[in-house]
Amino acid sequence: MKISPEFFRRRTNPPVGPDRIADVSQDREATRTLRPVLGAVSGLLAGFTALAVAQLVAVPVRPEAAPLNAVGDAVIELAPPSVTQFAVDTFRSNNKLVLEIGTLALLALFALVLGVLALRHRRPASAGVLVFGAVGTVAALSRVGATAADALPSVLGAVAGAGVLYVLAGRLGSAPQPSALSGAEAADAGEQPSVMRPTGAAQQGFDRRGFVVAAATAAVASAGAGAVGLELSGGSGASASRRAVRLPGPADPAAPIPAGAGPDVPGLSRFTTPNGDFYRVDTALVVPKVDATQWRLRLHGRGVAEPVEFTYRDLLRRDLVERDITLTCVSNPVGGGYVGNARWIGVPLVSLLREAGVRPPSEGGPADQLVSRSVDGMTIGTPVEAVMDGRDAMLAVGMNGQPLPFDHGFPVRMVVPGLYGYVSACKWIEDIELTTFDAYDAYWVRRNWARQAPIKTESRIDTPKPFGSVEAGTTIPVAGVAWAQHRGIRRVEVRVDGGPWQEARLGAEATEDTWRQWVWEWPATKGSHTLEVRATDGDGVTQTAERADTVPDGATGWHSVVVDVS
């Protein structure tokens, strides 16, 4: 059959004259074949409309509530691990794309069938589009952290799609009565006795022009809605995946920060460092932007019963802990700023390790080093004993109530209280291997840094500033922070010009894994003075005065500032 452009230009009731006879019989033939095709087209258009409208509605809701995303993720979730593993192995990083194409193809097939069915059963077939909506709704609502609003994209999309199918099928006309066919025509129609009568009144139901106009309108409007939706939701990718994250509440929340944790002194570091002010130390020239929906964490190696893989959602599904933990960089010089305190939320590392069968060396486990690898190839080696000794080592997903910022390791990083970052705090982590210190040297170890590096007790004067000038008269608050993560701070002392040590007032202790703020009221006299500070940790050990460089395992010495009092 050939459909000429003529076909679409014809009026509903072409004039029938002697010179048109041949045309009319061609029409009859064309119409008979064309109608199911146009039905299928209507179905596809309805499906397209549903997806496009859903994409637009997902903008104010959240990108991951769009049905294609939601259904895709649900499939990944429900598929047996062997199937997902096969997909990951076969399609590598394209597995999500392959999944989406597969989902789309299935959807197209159903839409096509519904479209053809709509020729005869307009209402039920149109309602069939709502079934898609139901599937999308269930998928969207089953997401971690889903709210009722997540149903909106699927529901509204499906209603729009059903509407389009209903209207288009209406333009194609209803099936004629079989009795209206002549015997010859019925025979001609073969297995399709419902085929439209070829002439006159029979064609009244088939509004070609109306169909073309309605179909084009639906196509253009849907394409517009879909494009705007994709554009506004930032499409897919890392940023969209981060925006879509809703962190679940912790099963084990942090204790409230004690009221007196932060003396209110201008110039003193805040107890909790805001994400935007948090120091950043890494080797990344370009901050890795990881799409959380694609991200996987592999856990394998010595003493792991069977290698396991976790998705971001797997982690969010687990019981999360929330803790205030102070992070410190080994390359922080005395008095430096590579230290910050945040409220982290994450999965206790020990739970994942125990489930995988890992035992610490003290229980006879064969691995004493846990090597984390990041997406950008950083390797960080941490003692297995430390992460399993009861401290709050975690795979953090949140920082101060936000999904991890990209700078600080989105989607997942490690945080281990008491160990310098380069031996514990792998950002953009994607692989954890259990091995031994004998068998493997991590990145910084190969560059002359120590294999093991617990954080050294340190204290810092935040105010007054070095070489600052202050006015004599009233007392001057000298204030700062002190840290000895996982041992805690017991005492901070200040002295002036090498005089007797004076005990500072400590902020209330949040936990032994956090720094402590301190303040000492200085009855300052005129002249140039040297202030020094030292801290004593929870074990009663006072930080050493001995100056040590940052290499190989952290600087030591007392922080001092020189101040002019006028």
Ligand SMILES: Nc1nc2c(c(=O)[nH]1)N[C@H]1C(S)=C(S)[C@@H](COP(=O)(O)O)O[C@H]1N2
């Ligand atoms: N992938 C990766 N993770 C990393 C690093 C890095 O260079 N790459 N640096 C580590 C070091 S040395 C420190 S001190 C901390 C710093 O974490 P932050 O940048 O979030 O403060 O991250 C650790 N994790």
Ligand SMILES: [Mo]
């Ligand atoms: Mo560091």
